[in-house]
Amino acid sequence: MSEPTAAAEVTPAEAAPGAPLLDVDGLTVRLPIDGIHRPVLRDVSFSLRQGEAFGLVGESGSGKSMTARAIDRLLPAGAEVKGSIRFDGSDVSALTGAALRQYRGQVAMIFQDPRAHTNPVRRIGDFMTEALRTNLSVPAGQARARAVDMLGQVGIEDGERRLRQYPHQLSGGMLQRVMIAAALLTKPRLLLADEPTTALDVTTQAEVMAILDDLRREFGLTMLFITHDLELAAAICDRTAVMYAGQIVEIRRSSLLHDDPLHPYTAALAAARPDIAQTAHRLRAIPGRPLSAFEAPLDECAFAPRCPHAQDPCLAAVPGLTETGGGLSRCVRTQELRGKLQVATDA
Amino acid sequence: MPETGVAGATTPAANGTAALAVSGLRKEFGPLVAVDDVSFAIPEAGSLAIVGESGSGKTTIARMIVGLERPTQGTITACGNDRSRPARSTRDRRRRGREVQIVFQDPYTSLDPRQNAETTIDEVLRLHHGWPADRRRTRIAELTGLVGLDERQSRALPRALSGGQRQRIAIARALAAEPRVLILDESVAALDVSIQAQVLNLLADIRDETRVSFILISHDLAVVRQLTDEAIVLRRGKVVERGPTARVLDDPQHPYTRRLRVSVPRPGWKPRRGKLPAAGEENPTP
Numbered sequence: 001m002s003e004p005t006a007a008a009e010v011t012p013a014e015a016a017p018g019a020p021l022l023d024v025d026g027l028t029v030r031l032p033i034d035g036i037h038r039p040v041l042r043d044v045s046f047s048l049r050q051g052e053a054f055g056l057v058g059e060s061g062s063g064k065s066m067t068a069r070a071i072d073r074l075l076p077a078g079a080e081v082k083g084s085i086r087f088d089g090s091d092v093s094a095l096t097g098a099a100l101r102q103y104r105g106q107v108a109m110i111f112q113d114p115r116a117h118t119n120p121v122r123r124i125g126d127f128m129t130e131a132l133r134t135n136l137s138v139p140a141g142q143a144r145a146r147a148v149d150m151l152g153q154v155g156i157e158d159g160e161r162r163l164r165q166y167p168h169q170l171s172g173g174m175l176q177r178v179m180i181a182a183a184l185l186t187k188p189r190l191l192l193a194d195e196p197t198t199a200l201d202v203t204t205q206a207e208v209m210a211i212l213d214d215l216r217r218e219f220g221l222t223m224l225f226i227t228h229d230l231e232l233a234a235a236i237c238d239r240t241a242v243m244y245a246g247q248i249v250e251i252r253r254s255s256l257l258h259d260d261p262l263h264p265y266t267a268a269l270a271a272a273r274p275d276i277a278q279t280a281h282r283l284r285a286i287p288g289r290p291l292s293a294f295e296a297p298l299d300e301c302a303f304a305p306r307c308p309h310a311q312d313p314c315l316a317a318v319p320g321l322t323e324t325g326g327g328l329s330r331c332v333r334t335q336e337l338r339g340k341l342q343v344a345t346d347a
Numbered sequence: 348m349p350e351t352g353v354a355g356a357t358t359p360a361a362n363g364t365a366a367l368a369v370s371g372l373r374k375e376f377g378p379l380v381a382v383d384d385v386s387f388a389i390p391e392a393g394s395l396a397i398v399g400e401s402g403s404g405k406t407t408i409a410r411m412i413v414g415l416e417r418p419t420q421g422t423i424t425a426c427g428n429d430r431s432r433p434a435r436s437t438r439d440r441r442r443r444g445r446e447v448q449i450v451f452q453d454p455y456t457s458l459d460p461r462q463n464a465e466t467t468i469d470e471v472l473r474l475h476h477g478w479p480a481d482r483r484r485t486r487i488a489e490l491t492g493l494v495g496l497d498e499r500q501s502r503a504l505p506r507a508l509s510g511g512q513r514q515r516i517a518i519a520r521a522l523a524a525e526p527r528v529l530i531l532d533e534s535v536a537a538l539d540v541s542i543q544a545q546v547l548n549l550l551a552d553i554r555d556e557t558r559v560s561f562i563l564i565s566h567d568l569a570v571v572r573q574l575t576d577e578a579i580v581l582r583r584g585k586v587v588e589r590g591p592t593a594r595v596l597d598d599p600q601h602p603y604t605r606r607l608r609v610s611v612p613r614p615g616w617k618p619r620r621g622k623l624p625a626a627g628e629e630n631p632t633p
Contacts (some may be wrong), residue, residue, distance in 0.1 A: 059540060060539055085477065127536070202566060206609065206618045214620060230365055235612045235616040235618070268541070272540050274544070274572060276572050276613070279573055283544040283547055284544065287545075289541070290541060329557055
């Protein structure tokens with residue numbers, strides 16, 4: 001869009017200068033649902049700078065986990081993929097054999113439920129050192145020493161003992177720390193974190209988030225952080241993308257997301273959460289329910305049916321993701337509504 | 348550190364007409380003490396939050412109140428009737444069902460997959476009230492309307508409904524018994540933010556309209572703030588703090604409550620890395 005004022009406001013965080021580490025461009029994914037290929041992701045584009053923490057926020061069915069799976073080449077069989085995913089300049093979808101294995105060594109993933117991603121009959125040490133021993137041919141003794149060292153980094157002091165334990169002997173928070181340590185052992189460049197703290201208690205979540213935040217800075221890691229919690233993403237990510245019905249509706253510097261949101265959905269999501277500091281007479285619930293990408297209308301704004309600001313132009317076409325105020329918004333009324341979408345503190 | 352906070356607010360001695368009162372409640376599982384000397388009372392139309400993290404004993408308390416676990420020690424009284432011991436007869440058990448109902452966290456496992464909302468509610472009305480068919484039909488329409496289910500949703504099987512819609516059925520089913528106390532055990536935790544707000548508003552309306560008392564079991568302090576007047580904070584089975592919810596959250600006295608409070612993400616929040624507490628000794632107080 002030709003808009004000089006907006007361009008002038010662009011800060012380094014939004015501009016992503018230089019070659020990005022990860023570049024997702026026009027990603028559309030269709031999966032067979034009831035025998036017909038239906039979209040689960042629609043025209044998803046974003047790029048991550050080296051060392052950046054980027055949040056991906058959305059409700060169930062918004063496509064945030066599917067985006068991570070597409071990046072890690074873990075889409076279900078039968079998926080139709082359009083658009084491109086480039087990692088460090090090379091096309092991820094074209095990778096095969098050794099190149100694909102090497103790519104997976106550079107991209108680590110941590111999940112919501114660590115227990116579902118560990119083998120209950122294998123010891124922690126066996127699980128943690130497997131990639132080092134088999135992929136990188138590190139001798140077993142050395143691999144264990146590196147595992148103990150990495151456990152120390154995530155705040156687990158008695159690493160030697162932990163390596164001899166089984167997953168069931170560790171609490172959820174402890175096991176998630178082990179997963180983070182295991183993910184970092186192969187020195188990845190990109191960390192895909194899919195709701196890594198959702199199943200944890202709040203105090204444990206704070207602890208695990210602090211560890212992730214420290215380590216990604218220390219190791220210069222780029223992180224894609226997926227969560228349903230807007231406040232959590234805003235607190236720890238440099239930039240945050242908000243997804244709705246398989247589309248990105250807003251990308252914004254995290255520090256501006258709460259006070260100066262660009263898209264009505266972002267504002268509505270923030271306003272719907274109860275406030276720990278005060279009791280609202282009524283919460284500002286968003287009417288209806290979140291749509292999955294495959295249910296969303298193809299010729300109008302997907303959020304329009306639930307949006308308090310929807311007007312005729314919103315129903316005329318799917319809005320593009322356009323630049324405004326240093327961010328990106330998929331709303332035709334962004335300019336008019338800017339500044340009127342703040343989350344009011346009274347109810 | 349002993350329990351802190353304003354005494355009397357939710358202590359059993361403070362009232363004679365509590366909808367629900369528990370006193371000196373204790374539950375042991377082998378060597379583990381899951382619930383240790385817990386007492387509280389809730390007046391009619393009152394609301395109490397039980398706040399705590401996993402393993403704090405909050406769900407065990409709920410299970411003892413509804414009769415799914417038997418207390419090792421202590422008493423539970425609902426509407427003046429003791430329920431510390433298992434019900435002796437079907438009649439007794441049904442009466443207890445009309446005193447206290449519960450809505451569980453997971454609407455995917457707490458509904459019968461072969462029953463739609465109408466037959467689910469109808470069964471409760473038949474068993475608890477023994478009403479004729481036309482009266483039941485009227486009441487089914489009222490209840491499904493109250494929780495915001497349309498006609499199609501009321502006749503659909505759970506598998507065709509979303510989590511939020513299923514949770515509405517679970518709430519309608521609980522209300523069908525016309526209980527005096529409704530226990531919400533993490534009932535909104537699994538819902539999407541936009542749906543969670545709808546269900547929280549619905550629960551506030553129900554309380555205004557029916558004067559039912561709530562026990563909200565939750566780890567989510569913002570939800571607790573929204574829905575309850577009083578709160579107790581539970582840690583390893585013991586109450587560490589109690590008082591009006593606003594006071595407990597705005598001015599927490601116990602170090603553990605303070606730690607819970609600062610762990611909640613908010614604008615400008617930076618997670619701080621503390622020392623890793625080893626199991627069994629993470630209490631920051633000397």
